[in-house]
Amino acid sequence: MSPVPGGARTWLAGALCALAVSASLLSLTGAVAPGRWLPVGAAAVIALAALLAVLRSTTTAWWAPTLVGGLAVGLGLLAAYASPPGRFQPVPSTASLARLGDTFRAGLAYTDMSRPPVEAIPALELLIVGGALLVLLVVDLLALGLGAPAWSGLALLALWLPGITLGRPGSGLAFVGAAAAYVLLLALTAAPPPGSRGSRRSSDGPRRAGLAAAGAATVTVGALALSPLAGSLPGFATLSLPSLGAVSTGSLQLAQDLDLRESLGARSSEVVLTYRADPVGVGPLRVFTLRDFDGENWSRDTRTAGVAADDALLWPARDLADRPAGEAQPTTTSVDVTIRGLREERLPVPVMPRTLDSAGRWTYDAERDEVNRPSVTRPGMSYTMEVELLDLTADGLRGADVTYPADLDQYLEVPRTSHSDDVAAAAAEIASAADGTYEQALALQSYLRSAQNFTYDTEVPPARSDDAVWDFLQSRTGYCVQFGTAMTLLARTLGIPARLGVGFLPGTADDTGTQVVTGRDSHAWPELYFPGAGWVRFEPTPAVQSGSPPRWADPFASTGNAPVPEPNPRDEGAVPSAAPSQAPQAGPASAAADSDRPLRIAAGAAGSLMFLVGLGWWWRRRRSAAAVGLDPEVAWTRLRGRLAAAGITWSDARTPRQAAVLIVSELERRIDGPLGPEAGAALNALVRALEETRYAPAPRPLEHGELEDYVRAIVRELARSTRSSERVG
Known part of the structure; x- marks a missing residue:
């Protein structure tokens, strides 16, 4: 029988289950963009909770509501998310099972690839709504079917894990609602129903219920009072949680182990x-540079270089020494940056020389041209830069010296593969008609950017081989990581030092003129070294995604020398990531190729239901075994041990009735008065049960709770006698 049988208590318990699950759904609002998934999920949870309450009010079978509710969930999801396009199909078919399986897998792939906050496409909505309904089934089964409400908290935790691991658990009110309902x-399941045998036997249930209610009030008030203060605690914003793959928990972090084999997430x-640049734009903001490539993956090298912060120009000293004496004076632009959702140990800075003013400690790595911090960036931190826009022109780069410093040989390394010669x-x-280093670089860029040659x-x-660059040159399909890597490796084979820069495109200007940079603006580009100019950015990614190339690398740009703001494209696909790309959409061909998929889906659903039923059967058997374990002999031994600890002992020669007389006499002596009626009745009942067990041919069966209540009543009287003795002493 359910521990909360019939009547208003069943409906109240069902409402609390629905409230706990619905509030837990709010924990996903930090990871999933607003959409219809929340009202749809809450409505589905409420409807299922009402169905389960009706079923538990009309049956004493603990498993039946879960079984019927599971079937209802399956049919509902099939009708809502697997009906044929344009019409509603309430009766499932093998085709709808196949569509549901395709949508389910697409949702998993989309989730695996996405970065928060992610748009709730229908496939993701299926996962959210279906997951919430499954959690409700488990919560109802544990709390109301199996009488183990404390374990239902683990089921609720399943809805909180995505937000917690990503550092986006939604609002504090979501936690307050879920905790209070839980x-x-x-409290509701701790107290036996009024009028039941358990409520007449023991007063411990109401006391537990009161304590649980007080705990709920404490949790609610505490969460309301403390959650607004948590964000202002020192170090809270910089709390470093474990990293999941390429995504840092809590905010966006760029991947440093770029894999050319992976599709874009x-x-x-x-x-x-966000930042403001005055008077002109400064182009992309670079976070870090990469040197080492093994044919498929970029990796961070192990060099340790850096100097303490000072007021000097942040630009490799070698590049400053090589700058021509008669070069035009660079234009200086002031840039004010505010971090919003970035979690990096390096500050985003322009690719041009700059000075930097930032609170806290930081160091400059001249080898990689990076600004490092001892801790990750946090929302709200800001810094200011003075950027010198170098007067880079096609003519200036065309006339650059081709003698490179010896330490740049490391940027000429090309991995040895089966296609490195190719x-x-x-x-x-590609560069056969080019005359000079600059013309070669421009030829490579133009070849890769051409829509006739490559497709973004x-x-x-x-x-298809062990060389990802060669595969890209053959397939002619990829995104910024493939384009940037290809130009870097092609340039190295021509003897031009090259590396990969990773950071953000300039973003989009808002109404106030502030540049707003989002995760969709992350980008990768090649940087080639030119003596006298340093590392120079090129843009091989097609214009449809990256916009126009830099002015000095634009073959169609005018030859004027005045600095102009770079274009601010939003690179819709430029997220250096080790995650796969968009969710694959299964088509008719894939469904036909996997004809046994509906049978596997149906088998999986049946297996899940059988698992729930088996779990419930095991739990019931376990509880029954525990109930059998406390027989009158065990209860008597337990009581004898508690009394012996208080100094009340007797020999085995005494019968249970003789021992009972001794117990009553000793307790009355200690309290200086008659034994309480509840304790006396409990002692007599326990002795009678013990005698029946020992001597009766068919002893009356007793429930686990009855024997526990007998022992507790006598122990409470023992505690009263002990307190009386202390007062007398």
Whole structure:
């Protein structure tokens, strides 16, 4: 029988289950963008809770409501998310099962690739709504079917895990609502129903219920009072949680182990930073640079270099020494940056020379041209830069010296693969008509940016060799990581030092003129070294995604020398990521190729229901075994041990009745008065049960709770006698 049988208590318990699950749904609002998923999920949870309450009010079978509710959930999800396009199909078919399986897998893939806050596409909505309904089934089964309400908290935790692991658990009110509903559910199920045998036997249930209710009130008030203060605690914003793959928990972090084999993941619309540049734009903001490439993956090198912060110009000293004496005076631009949702140990800075004014400690790594911090950036922190826009022109780069410093040989390394010679031959062919280093670089950029040669696509074709650059040159399909890597490696084969820069495009200006940079603006580009100019950015990614190339690398730009703001494109696919790309959409061909998919889906659903039923059967058997374990002999031994600890003992020669007389006499002596009626009745009942067990041919069966109540009543009287003795002494 359910521990909360019939009547208003069943409906109240069901309402608390629905409230706990609905409030837990709010924990996803930090990771999932606003949409219809929340009202749809809450409505589905309420409807299922009402169905379960009706079923538990009309049956004493603990498993029946879960079984019927599970079938209702399956049919509802099939009708809502797997009906044929344009019409509603309440009766499932093998085709609808296949569509539901496709949508489910698409939702998993989309979730695996996405960065918060992610748009709730229908496939993701299916996961959210279906997951909430499954959690409600488990909460109802544990709390009301199996009488284990405390374990239902683990089921609720499943809805909180996504937000917690991503550092986006929604509002504090979501926690308050879920915690209050959970603790009130504990309070409701702790007290036996009024008028039941358990309520007449023991007064402990109401006391537990009162304590649970007080706990719920404490949690609610505490969360309301403390949650607004938590964000202002020192160090709270910089709390570093474990990193999940390429995504840092809490905010966006760029991946440093870029994999050319991976498709591009869904981009985050989170604002990572804002900045104002006066008087002109400064182009992309670079976070870090990469040198080492093994044919498939970029990796962070192990060099440790850096100097303490000072007022000097942040620009490699070698590049300053090589700048021509007669070069035009650079234009200085002031840039004020505010971090919003970025979690990096390096500050985003322009690719041009700059000075920096930032609170806290930081160091400058001249080898990589990076500004490092001892801790991650946090929302609200700001810093100011004075950027010198170098007067880079096509003519100036065309006339640059081709003698490179010896320490740049490391930027000429090309991984040895089965197609490294083919890559070198391709570079030589592309630049065959170029005269000089700059013309070669421009030829490579123009070749890759041409829409006739390459197509921008976030889906990367399967690998065909051990050389990802060669595969890209053959498939001619990729996104910024493939384009940037290809130009970097092609330039190296031509003897031009090159590296990969990773950071953000300039973003989009809002109504106030502030540049707003989101996760969708993250980007990767090649940087080639020119003596006298340093590391120079090029843009091989097609214009449809990256906009116009830098002025000095634009073959169609005018030859004027005045600095002009760079274009502010939003690179819709430029998120350096190790995550796969957009959720794959299964088509008719894939459904036909997997004809046994409906049977596997149906088998999986049946297996899940059988697992729930088996879990319930095991739990019931476990409880029954525990009830059998406390027989009158065990209860008598337990009581004898508690009394012996208080100094009341007797020998085994005494019968249970003789021992009872001794117990009563000793307790009355200690309290200086008659034994309480509840304790006396409990002692007599326990002795009678013990005698029946020992001597009766068919002893009367007793429930686990009855024997526990007998022992508790006598122990409470023992505690009263002990307190009386202390007062007398």
